[in-house]
Amino acid sequence: MKTPLSTKQVMRYNRQIVLPQVDIDGQELLAASRVLLIGVGGLGNAAATSLCGSGVGKITLIDNNIVEHTNLPRQTLFDESQIGQSKVMAAKARLSQINSDCDIVGIETSLQSDNTPLTREDDFGVDSSGVDSTGLDATQTDSSGIEKAEITTHKLFSEHDIVLDCTDNTQSRDLINRLCYKHGVPLISGAAIRFEGQLFVAKPGESQCYACLRRLFSAPELSCTEAGIFSPVVNIVGTYQALLAMQVLMGVGSVPLNTLLTFDGLQHEWQQWTLPNTMQCDVCDEQNKDTDNNDG
Numbered sequence: 043m044k045t046p047l048s049t050k051q052v053m054r055y056n057r058q059i060v061l062p063q064v065d066i067d068g069q070e071l072l073a074a075s076r077v078l079l080i081g082v083g084g085l086g087n088a089a090a091t092s093l094c095g096s097g098v099g100k101i102t103l104i105d106n107n108i109v110e111h112t113n114l115p116r117q118t119l120f121d122e123s124q125i126g127q128s129k130v131m132a133a134k135a136r137l138s139q140i141n142s143d144c145d146i147v148g149i150e151t152s153l154q155s156d157n158t159p160l161t162r163e164d165d166f167g168v169d170s171s172g173v174d175s176t177g178l179d180a181t182q183t184d185s186s187g188i189e190k191a192e193i194t195t196h197k198l199f200s201e202h203d204i205v206l207d208c209t210d211n212t213q214s215r216d217l218i219n220r221l222c223y224k225h226g227v228p229l230i231s232g233a234a235i236r237f238e239g240q241l242f243v244a245k246p247g248e249s250q251c252y253a254c255l256r257r258l259f260s261a262p263e264l265s266c267t268e269a270g271i272f273s274p275v276v277n278i279v280g281t282y283q284a285l286l287a288m289q290v291l292m293g294v295g296s297v298p299l300n301t302l303l304t305f306d307g308l309q310h311e312w313q314q315w316t317l318p319n320t321m322q323c324d325v326c327d328e329q330n331k332d333t334d335n336n337d338g
């Protein structure tokens with residue numbers, strides 16, 4: 043599906059549209075695209091800035107943290123006046139200034155289970171009919187809490203074209219991976235620590251998933267609080283997530299599947315590591331098999 047561009051928008055995105063791989067068609071695909079971005083920290087700030095500026099039609103931001111002093115070296119959507127504010131609301135305010143064509147939805151919550159409820163319904167722009175601009179039925183009260191949450195999680199994932207995992211812990215990453223495969227939504231996962239970055243693209247039905255990658259690493263991950271993070275590295279990885287997402291949304295170039303991309307910010311080396319294809323996986327095996335069968 044594409045969203046026709048106005049003359050003003052064609053002028054605005056001219057530097058991208060002149061690229062033959064993008065053209066008007068690609069820009070119209072971006073304008074129709076809905077991105078679910080989970081985690082509005084360093085990765086999420088960089089990814090959202092690039093996606094919003096580049097002309098993506100809708101970005102839904104999920105995070106439950108507030109802006110802190112220690113975020114400011116990396117998280118460039120925020121400024122000193124926003125310390126103490128909700129990250130999704132602060133990011134939404136800045137992104138709306140960058141590109142008023144982009145529909146920014148902020149949801150203050152953290153995904154902790156498949157049935158995570160959404161907690162700040164007043165942020166959804168709920169109108170008198172009870173349905174917000176995202177199509178989420180935020181005022182549903184005639185079901186049990188669990189049923190409501192299931193509907194919400196389903197809608198969150200199934201009503202977006204791609205998910206960017208910009209979180210900082212493996213528990214969230216595992217959950218997001220499972221939900222992406224459950225709902226058939228492509229996933230762009232990013233991680234950064236010290237001077238090192240990692241990127242992984244997973245496409246349900248076409249590729250191995252994040253759980254397949256995780257299985258290869260047994261050591262517990264350190265957080266950036268414990269190990270430190272060099273600010274430009276997290277910005278590079280977040281911006282790279284936006285690049286991969288736009289490639290998938292427009293269908294241009296080749297996106298590395300079954301492959302871990304790593305970046306060393308001290309030695310300036312990008313490397314690609316191919317996952318072994320012999321692993322059993324309870325997240326992606328069934329879906330990939332179904333697709334194989336459908337393909338005959």
Ligand SMILES: [Zn+2]
Nearest residue numbers: 251254323326
């Ligand atoms: Zn898998």
